[in-house]
Amino acid sequence: MSDSPTLTVKEFDIGLRPQEKALQHGVHVLSTSELLALILRSGQPGMPITRITAELLANSSDSLHMLGRKSLNELRLIKGLGTVKCLQVAAIMELAKRYYSEDNTQHHSIIKQSSDIERHMRPIIGSLAQEEIWVITLSQANRIINKHRITRGSATASVFDLKRCLKLALLDEAQAIILCHNHPSGTLRPSPQDDAITRQLAQAARQMDLRLLDHVIMAHSGYYSYSDNGRLN
Numbered sequence: 001m002s003d004s005p006t007l008t009v010k011e012f013d014i015g016l017r018p019q020e021k022a023l024q025h026g027v028h029v030l031s032t033s034e035l036l037a038l039i040l041r042s043g044q045p046g047m048p049i050t051r052i053t054a055e056l057l058a059n060s061s062d063s064l065h066m067l068g069r070k071s072l073n074e075l076r077l078i079k080g081l082g083t084v085k086c087l088q089v090a091a092i093m094e095l096a097k098r099y100y101s102e103d104n105t106q107h108h109s110i111i112k113q114s115s116d117i118e119r120h121m122r123p124i125i126g127s128l129a130q131e132e133i134w135v136i137t138l139s140q141a142n143r144i145i146n147k148h149r150i151t152r153g154s155a156t157a158s159v160f161d162l163k164r165c166l167k168l169a170l171l172d173e174a175q176a177i178i179l180c181h182n183h184p185s186g187t188l189r190p191s192p193q194d195d196a197i198t199r200q201l202a203q204a205a206r207q208m209d210l211r212l213l214d215h216v217i218m219a220h221s222g223y224y225s226y227s228d229n230g231r232l233n
Contacts, residue, residue, distance in 0.1 A: 018050070032064065033057050040088055044080050052080035056089070065220045068093040068127035069184075097123040111142045114225035117178055117216045120144070125182040126218055133181040135165045137174035142213070145172045160197045162204060169210055176211035177201075182218040190217060190224060190231075198226055202233065 018034035030038065036053040043049035056078050060067040067089070075086040100123040111117060117136070124147070125132050131153040137145040148168045150161050169177050179201055181194075190198075198215045205212040214227040226232050 032062075036089070036092070039092060040085050047080050049080075052078070052085075055079065056081065063220070064093075064096075065127055068097070069129050071129075093127075097127075109144045111136070111138060111144065111178065111213065114214055114216060114223070114228050117180060117214060117225075118218065118223045120147070121180045121216065121218060122223075125180070126220065128182055129184055131182055131184060133160055133179070135168060136178040136180065137169050137172040138176040138178065138213070140175040142176060145174055160200075162197075162200055165201065166204060166208060166210075170208070174210065176213050177205060178213050179215040180218065184219075186219045186221055188217060188219050188222055188224040190226070195231075198232070 018030050018038040021034065022030055022038060027035065027038070033050065033053045033056075036056065037049045040049055040053065043052050056075075057063075057067065059078055060070065070089075072083075072086050072090060075081055075089055076083070081089070100119075111120075120136070121134065125134065133150045133153075135148050135150055137148070139145055146168075148165075150165050150168075151159055153159065165177070165179070179198070194215070194217065201215070202212050212232060214225055214232070216226070217224040
């Protein structure tokens with residue numbers, strides 16, 4: 001077994017040191033790979049941390065969204081990433097989600113348009129590898145009361161529980177609701193099942209004097225709003 005020490009960011013050539021670049025010019029000048037290297041700090045003999053993080057991003061299609069979808073087991077497949085560094089990467093992505101979600105909770109609690117829904121729900125379901133259906137309950141002024149996961153499915157589908165959705169709305173004493181789910185495949189095209197769910201919920205909501213404000217489908221490429229496309233009725 002080799003006794004060679006691990007290579008830290010500090011031991012790199014000056015031109016490759018994210019720490020030096022950040023100190024001289026600010027962290028905003030660092031690439032995503034360099035930001036990860038700055039946090040993870042050390043690589044392995046013959047494999048500096050910048051090379052490991054570059055491979056990590058390449059394996060994630062150079063997308064933080066795709067990186068956030070990786071499980072610990074998938075991260076372990078990256079050469080140079082041990083258990084501790086895999087946990088560090090997972091923690092980085094979780095902090096990013098919580099930061100985004102916290103900002104939305106504190107400053108954007110009233111839903112005025114579909115982009116408000118997207119801002120609230122992307123941190124929750126935007127990076128998931130499986131499909132989930134959520135309902136947002138709202139007050140008369142369209143202020144968010146709560147967000148509930150209704151069902152969790154597979155990478156391709158989930159079963160909608162209409163009764164549970166309505167029950168949660170009633171328990172929250174909501175005046176309006178929004179349905180939201182993700183498409184892990186990346187497509188924004190509503191499926192026939194999505195259309196059927198929307199019709200069922202719209203009809204049931206009307207009978208209970210609830211306003212269905214929207215049904216939003218989330219994917220990494222953007223989102224689709226039934227309301228924006230005039231398809232709620």
